[in-house]
Amino acid sequence: MEAIDENQDISQTRLDSAASFKAFMLKTSTKSNLNLYDHLTQLLIKVMDNQPQNVVDVIEDLSLDVKRCLYEDQQSSLRDLPQTTAAELLAEQQRLLFSRTEDADQEDELVESPLPNVNEIGFYLEQAGVGLGREEMQRVFLALKQLVESQALLRCRLWGKILGTESSYIVAEAEYREGEGEEEQITEEAAEEEEREVKAQDNEIDLPPQSTYKPAPVVPKEAIGAGANKFVYYVCKEPGLxxxxLPSVSPAQINIARQIRKFFTGKLDSPVASYPPFPGNEANYLRAQIARISAGTQVSPQGFFQAGEEDGDEEYEAPRDCFDVNPDFEGIPVAEMAESLSTWVHHVQHILPQGRCTWVNLAVKPEVEEMEEEPDEPEPEVGPPLLSPLSQDAEMFTTPPWTSKISTTLTSQHAIAVLCSNLWPGSYAFACGKKFENIYVGWGLKYAGEAYSPPVPPLPQKEYPSGPEITEDLDPSLEEEQALKEALEEQQAAQDEIEETDEEEEDND
Amino acid sequence: MDSNSLYYSLELVAGSGHTLNLEQRTALQTSLVILKKNYKFHRVLLWGKILGLNNDYFIAQGRGEDEMEDKKNLYSFNCMDWFLLPPVTDQMIEEVSRAAKGRFIGDPSFVYEHIQTRKHGNGEKAEEEEIMTKVTEETRLTVVVHHIDEEVSVVPRGAFVRNPHGLVQINRSFDGLSHSEAGKLDSFLHFSKPKNLKKKSILEMGELNPAIDFLDVVSDDIPKGSWSLQFECASKVCVLRSLLWLGLTFYHVPMTPQHGYIYIGNGLKNLDLPFML
Structure with a gap:
């Protein structure tokens, strides 16, 4: 009997301890208001329901899931706040590109449209391994159409794309029309003059010591429609925007742009922090680089353009800057174009070291008359003439300036000739029969050989030559002062004597 | 970028200006399959293209079981015949850095020569000794591909996991960064052996997940601003461009597992970067 009693006792204590442990497990947590017993029950129910493989490995995750489910209902009262994303805003803007104009059908088909066939260009460029992607190209096409319609341009061309660190620029080249853009120049000049006047007024009030430094004469800007400003350029960040x-470019900007190496940021109004300091903001820098790239890499098959009729022998020295499309151009065989560089010619004027396409003599100015010695007549800078073949281009950094190739070797019957510039990485040209096109897609930087070394700042100016007129005298010592005093007194006494004798003489008279 | 996604991924990185023409694309679709079979790769990537003066090198990369360790690079001129590049050694790196200058030529047997004069002794007894370093372009190509992979290969955070055995593998459950994450540089990691992960403080390490955050974060790169992060293709694709190796473009479509990078450039490191920012 005792044994049974003992057994009962043991089972009783076991039950008690189990009950106490259950009570412990049922204790609700002060943090989450849950208890372990219910949690384990739910967890095991979940395991029985789902019956996943290798339960023991994922039991922790299941446990987490069970806990997470408890919160779901509570969260349903919160509603997501929809945020407009950049993609949505852009889509809204780009929607306008796809709107049809009502009077599109009535357009006269005889008039040549200024809009280029970007799709065709894209097709050829893709064969050359260049492009922005087909969809992007189509968007650019539509954006160009928008530009042509809104600005009523004569001729328009997709120039290329310049990558920036924050966003990129899509660049369109448009032909300048007579009478346009002059206002801008006049206003600019007027603004400059005003500035000068303001400065002059300031000078009248308070005259600071004048500096003897004379800045080098400013090379005048080329007129819109000539030289580096022959075309006007439009940029946009994304098609649809x-x-x-862009403002017209000045020779100073081109010259500084040659000396600096900077990435574009993608914001036109951001300053260009560089040494030497760049005159203008990023829009000016962009325009200067576009001018340099165009001058260096815009090429066409030889014979496509012919030199314009020269007006006469008066302008013998001035390089020609006009050309016409040669109507008799038959196209050069692709193999030949890929073979030799002499079948390609530059059709944009070379920019001289002065920063202009046509050289101006700065020494010829009325001020020169005052100078006694006639300064040496500066040698006029001469660049290669227009439509000069690429085979004459100079080699830089032991790299040939151009690489020409054929787009495909498998089906060479229908290949196109591709030319890429090694000086301006990203600049490509293709030619196929009578068709050719240039495009630039890149960072807007010239190949700089091994490493770029920024120009050193100018030497500090010389000290003023020290002479007697600016040296400070030593203070006199006491003895010297006394000696001087005595000398003065003696002098005074002598004068007094003379005066006295004079008076006496007068009295005597 | 993975050879299986070439159909669309080339379009997404075309914003940098370079793409492949139709002939090359179709050739790659054929040759990379054969390549994968012959070399017993787990997957094959089109690594990129190095532009030479006379010829361009196409580079493919085969990956084995461990995505980070088992890498093999191959090059080709016509996208069909592939040649294996040797593994990189320290000596190769040193020789290339000394001798190879200027643009790639496009001929793997081209030899770059560099003569260094060293003086022995001092004064009048100084003897000049000429040390000639010769490097073939194939070696240079190997080293440049290695450098680019080391310095600027990028993956989004979470796309790869390191399992308990230390193998780095694709994370099959990665479903893309969110739009806000994709706009930040610290959601992108270097896909190379971490260099400054151990330098982080315990506080920073505490937030990291050891299975995912076993790589260096791109935003820690020096100098600051050596990456350009943009949204392209109608703001739907996150595009990352390296300014240190101009030509490296990475894409990731947020909220999808699609990502990849490609290098199309002239194989020159942009040493002028500090002046250009």
Missing amino acids: PWVR
């Missing part, structure tokens, strides 16, 4: 017209 508004096109912005």
Whole structure:
């Protein structure tokens, strides 16, 4: 009997301890208001329901899931706040590109449209391994159409794309029309004059010591429609966003742009922090680089353009800057174009070291008359003439300036000739029969050989030559002062004597 | 970028200006399959293209079981015949850095020569000794591909996991970064052996997940601003471009597992970067 009693006792204590442990497990947590017993029950129910493989490995995750489920209902009262993303805003802008104009059908088909066939260009460029992607190309096409319609341009061309660190620029080249853009120049000049006047007024009030430093004469800007400013350029960040017209470029900007190496940021109004300091903001820098790239890499098959009729022998020295499309051009065989560089010619004027396409003599100015010695007549800078073949281009950094190749070797019957510039990586040209096109897609930087070394700042100016007129005298010592005093007194006494004798003489008279 | 996704991924990185023409694309679709079979790779990537003066090198990369360790690079001129590049040694790196200058020529047997004069002794007894370093372009190609992979290969955070055995493998459950994550540089990691992960403080390490965060974060790169992060293709694709190796483009479509990178450039490191920012 005792044994049974003992057994009962033991089972009783076991039950008690089990009950106490269950009570412990049922204790609700002060943090989450849950208890372990219910949690384990739910967990095991979940395991029985789902019956996953290798339960023991994922039991922790299941446990987490069970806990997470408890919160779901509570969260349903919160509602997601929809945020407009950049993609949605852009889509809204780009929607306008796809809107049809009502009067499109009535357009006169005889008039040549200024809009280029970007799809065709894209097709050829893709064969050359260059492009922005087909969809992007189509968007650019539509954006160009928008530009042509809104600005009523004569001729328009996709120039290329310049990558920036924050966003990129799509660049369109448009032909300048007579009478346009002059206002801008006049206003600019007027603004400059005003500035000068303001400065002059300031000078009248308070005259600071004048500096003897004379800045080098400013090389005048080329007129819009000539030289580096022959075309006007429009840029936009994304197709669909508004096109912005770039300001015309000045020789100073081109010259500084040659000396600096900077990435574009993608914001037109951001300053260009560089040494030497760049005159202008990023829009000016962009325009200067576009001018340099165009001058260096815009090429066409030889014979496509012919020199314009020269007006006469008066302008013998001035390089020609006009050319016409040669109507008799028959196209050069592709194999020949890929073989030799002499079948390609530059059709944009070379920019001289002065920063202009046509050289101006800065020494010839009325001020020169005052100078006694006639300064040496500066040698006029001469660049290669227009339509000169690429085979004459100089080699830099032991790299040939151009690489020409054929787009495919498997089906060479229908290949196109591709030319890429090694000086301006990203600049490509293709030619196929009578068709040719240039495009630039890149960072807007010239190949700089091994490493770029920024120009050193100018030497500090010389000290003023020290002479007697600016040296400070030593203070006199006491003895010297006394000696001087005595000398003065003696002098005074002598004068007094003379005066006295004079008076006496007068009295005597 | 993975050879299986070439159909669309080339379009997504075309914003940098370079793409492949139709002939090359179709050739790659054929040859990479054969390549994968012959070399017993787990997957094959089109690594990129190095532009030479006379010829361009196409580079493919085969990956084995461990995505990070088992890498093999191959090059080709016509996208069909592939040649294996040797593994990189320290000596190769040193020789290439000394001798190879300028653009790639496009001929793997081209030899770069560099003569260094060293003086022995001092004064009048100084003897000049000429040390000639010769490097073939194939070696240079190997080293440049290695450098680019080391310095600028990028993956989104979470796309790869390191399992308990230390193998780095694709994370099959990676479903893309969110739009806000994709706009930040610290969601992108270097896909190479970490260099400054151990330098992080315990506080920073505490937030990291050891299975995912076993790589260096791109935003820690020096100098600051050596990456350009943009949204392209109608703001739907996150595109990352390296300014240190101009030509490296990475894409990731947020909220999808699609990502990849490609290098199409002239194989020159942009040493002028500090001046250009």
